[in-house]
Amino acid sequence: MNFGNHSHQKINTVAILGSGPAACALAILLCRAGLQVAMWHKPKTAPLIVGESLVPAVIPMLQTLGVEDAIRGFSMFKPGATFNLSKEINFSFFFKNLTGTTAIYAYNVPRDKFDIALLEAAKKNGAMVYESPANLECIPNTDKVILTPDTLAATNGFFAQHPDMIVDATGRVRLLPKLLNIGSKEGTRKDTALFAHVDQTHLDYEGHVHTTRLDHGWSWRIPLPGRVSLGMVINSQHLPKFGETKEERYDNLLKQDSVLKTVAANAQRITPVMEYTNYQLISERMFGDGWVLVGDTAGFIDPVFSSGLFLGMQGAFKLAQTICDGSQAAFQQYENEEKHHLKIWQEIVSYYYDGRLFTCFKVGQSMQNNVMVKLLYPHIDKHMGRIFSGAASTSPYSVGLLRFITQYGMKGEDPSELMIR
Known part of the structure; x- marks a missing residue:
């Protein structure tokens, strides 16, 4: 018109x-x-x-x-989200604790x-x-x-x-x-996403979407009725060594990545592999x-x-x-x-990839005995949790708080330890 x-x-x-x-x-x-x-x-x-x-x-x-x-x-009822960043560092968020949100649950569909x-x-x-x-x-x-x-x-x-x-x-x-x-x-990342459904994987919490840091890249595990959606997001330059086809690459990553070998050791792929590169x-x-x-x-x-x-x-x-x-x-x-x-x-995604987001969470958890942190942590946790409820982008305050914390809240910690390699 x-x-x-x-x-x-x-x-x-x-x-x-x-x-x-x-x-x-x-x-x-x-x-x-x-x-x-x-x-x-x-x-x-x-x-x-x-x-x-x-x-x-x-x-x-x-x-x-x-x-x-x-x-x-x-x-599948989805009560929260879990992030596995290393053997020692894991974060789980339960939507029922995210006060001020319009819903305290979701679904895996x-x-x-x-x-x-x-x-x-x-x-x-x-x-x-x-x-x-x-x-x-x-x-x-x-x-x-x-x-x-x-x-x-x-x-x-x-x-x-x-x-x-x-x-x-x-x-x-x-x-x-x-x-x-x-x-x-286009964004700065040049990743390839490979995903398929498998029959089973380890899950920390029933119904949670699990986001897991791999040797290279990261993985999602989404529990669905009778199966689990397991995806891998890998920098495209690392893929050729795992095979020529997307099926070979997916199956070999399951067997060879040190983290996937732990959380999906017995997983059997039950669908074809899908591949996405243009995002x-x-x-x-x-x-x-x-x-x-x-x-x-x-x-x-x-x-x-x-x-x-x-x-x-x-x-x-x-x-x-x-x-x-x-x-x-x-x-x-x-x-x-x-x-x-x-x-x-x-911007929010970039804080995940460069390690700053969860370095701030790690610092916050380690300082929970500090009097000032005790007072501020519930407030910060609520607003940072809005990222995982989907509401962060509609709240200028939450975004502003996220920017402040990722700039000033790392207390000398090196974010590269939790970055996506």
């Missing part, structure tokens, strides 16, 4: 490309607001999808969307069932879903894209004319950014003439704190308000807030 000199432009019809959690959340909210919404759904071909561990900040969204009961039925539950909810709320491909074309010398005539015709009259807004929720496919040559800012991207532009990006298409940071799905769904809720407003100012605010939240998470 050409905003031109108009401060508001009424949006009545919306085409959403994609059908992941952000797309479905957006569709549900827009349908409830009375808009006419169609989604283009490409059935999943990948056996596994990153984003199986939810954070508590997602729970109120699931409740608003009316899907929590369905998701609870097939998921089989993503195939999770995505289906959201898609069914979108249909139930009135979204039209097409499984045929959605093709787009650019209008020369403009910033506008439209559905091709054959794609529009395939709606069989649901859209009598071109929809007012096209939303790209295609995830890492990044359909519109590629079509419009929209650049992206830590933030799109330079997120909206234009009649189009907007949401979810991983707009940006994705890192799997370390399970923030990806939260950020995508949070963006969908904000975008629903933006589309209902319809003004250019609202779209600009949406882009600004998305970039801000992504950059905050990029």
Whole structure:
């Protein structure tokens, strides 16, 4: 849509490309607001999808969307998160202790069932879903894209004319950014994520997502019903010595990494191995003439704190308000807030990789007998714990406290001892 000199432009019809959690959340909210919404759904071909561990900040969204009961039925209850940094240094966070958060629990979800539950909810709320491909074309010398005539015709009259807004929720496919040559800012890390499901691993606490420092890189263990999702995030330069294929590399890492040999000594892989390399991207532009990006298409940071799905769904809720407003100012605010939240998470993730985050926790624990620390520790613990609930990026105070502590709270400790190698 050409905003031109108009401060508001009424949006009545919306085409959403994609059908992941952000797309479905957006569709549900827009349908409830009375808009006419169609989604283009490409059935999943990948056996596994990153984003199986939810954070508590997602729970109120699931409740608003009316899907929590369905998701609870097939998921693993998640009461907290555990970080294994060395043989001696481990931290566990229990969401029930994180006062001031909107939820004190979360779920670990089989993503195939999770995505289906959201898609069914979108249909139930009135979204039209097409499984045929959605093709787009650019209008020369403009910033506008439209559905091709054959794609529009395939709606069989649901859209009598071109929809007012096209939303790209295609995830890492990044359909519109590629079509419009929209650049992206990459993070500094060049990691590869390999993950699969295994039959069993050691878990310190039932239901906790476990984040574990490896000889090189780090690993996640997400307990799911009847299995465990086990992923490894390794600097790409270390991978060739473990084999030529992703399966060889995964299986050999399980056998050869000194930490994985301990926590997953008897694990048997029961799924194919998935590999991701193109993350830590933030799109330079997120909206234009009649189009907007949401979810991983707009940006994705890192799997370390399970923030990806939260950020995508949070963006969908904000975008629903933006589309209902319809003004250019609202779209600009949406882009600004998305970039801000992504950059905050990029900063938080960097404190994990360079060792500063947990060095501060280590110092805090070692000084709990200090009178001043006794007074301050519960307050600091609460706000630092917000990182693991997903709420950190929406609290300027929590972020400011995190910056202060990572700069001044290490008391001469060397953070490189806990950095990700």
